[in-house]
Amino acid sequence: DSGVTQTPKHLITATGQRVTLRCSPRSGDLSVYWYQQSLDQGLQFLIQYYNGEERAKGNILERFSAQQFPDLHSELNLSSLELGDSALYFCASSLLTGDTEAFFGQGTRLTVV
Amino acid sequence: GESVGLHLPTLSVQEGDNSIINCAYSNSASDYFIWYKQESGKGPQFIIDIRSNMDKRQGQRVTVLLNKTVKHLSLQIAATQPGDSAVYFCAENAGGSQGNLIFGKGTKLSVKP
Numbered sequence: 001d002s003g004v005t006q007t008p009k010h011l012i013t014a015t016g017q018r019v020t021l022r023c024s025p026r027s028g029d030l031s032v033y034w035y036q037q038s039l040d041q042g043l044q045f046l047i048q049y050y051n052g053e054e055r056a057k058g059n060i061l062e063r064f065s066a067q068q069f070p071d072l073h074s075e076l077n078l079s080s081l082e083l084g085d086s087a088l089y090f091c092a093s094s095l096l097t098g099d100t101e102a103f104f105g106q107g108t109r110l111t112v113v
Numbered sequence: 114g115e116s117v118g119l120h121l122p123t124l125s126v127q128e129g130d131n132s133i134i135n136c137a138y139s140n141s142a143s144d145y146f147i148w149y150k151q152e153s154g155k156g157p158q159f160i161i162d163i164r165s166n167m168d169k170r171q172g173q174r175v176t177v178l179l180n181k182t183v184k185h186l187s188l189q190i191a192a193t194q195p196g197d198s199a200v201y202f203c204a205e206n207a208g209g210s211q212g213n214l215i216f217g218k219g220t221k222l223s224v225k226p
Contacts, residue, residue, distance in 0.1 A: 043202060101162075104158065
């Protein structure tokens with residue numbers, strides 16, 4: 001158990017809908033990272049937050065947004081969902097934002113039908 | 114569950130043998146590299162990292178080698194065990210941070226008892 005908790009584990013929704021994925025980082029970790037893993041694109045970095053502030057941005061679509069709350073948990077919002085958004089979404093956390101070890105959650109499997 | 118591309122390179126080794134997993138990275142400006150292990154149904158797990166000012170780094174049963182001239186990274190696993198069976202990803206970062214990592218496609222390691 002990495003200490004990173006993601007909910008829900010599975011999510012099935014229809015095209016055009018909006019969903020929210022939640023991540024609770026390890027206790028004491030200030031950085032949260034979101035990744036998307038799909039069959040055709042592999043693992044892709046989406047966005048990083050550090051102590052509530054956006055720190056780095058990767059290949060995140062405009063339909064997607066994220067935030068980190070004062071208690072350090074984070075949410076990834078996916079809207080106007082398309083079939084191609086079906087993927088595993090991972091959250092990871094690390095103590096700082098430097099080159100420290102990041103711990104991944106078990107992921108949320110999103111299926112858009 | 115499945116979490117990687119359909120056409121992953123595969124490596125099959127006998128239990129007790131050494132494994133070498135290779136990775137070519139893309140950005141000559143990348144200065145930080147990480148190897149991750151992903152078991153079926155789980156999130157990626159940090160194995161070992163290396164900065165660009167090093168050629169080699171050793172961990173417990175694992176060694177990472179970095180050849181900046183040809184932009185090549187390798188992971189050596191000594192005395193491979195059945196529990197090492199997983200998909201292994203290399204990741205690179207040009208900013209010396211966990212954020213905005215670029216992941217390789219992954220290599221599936223199968224260990225035969």
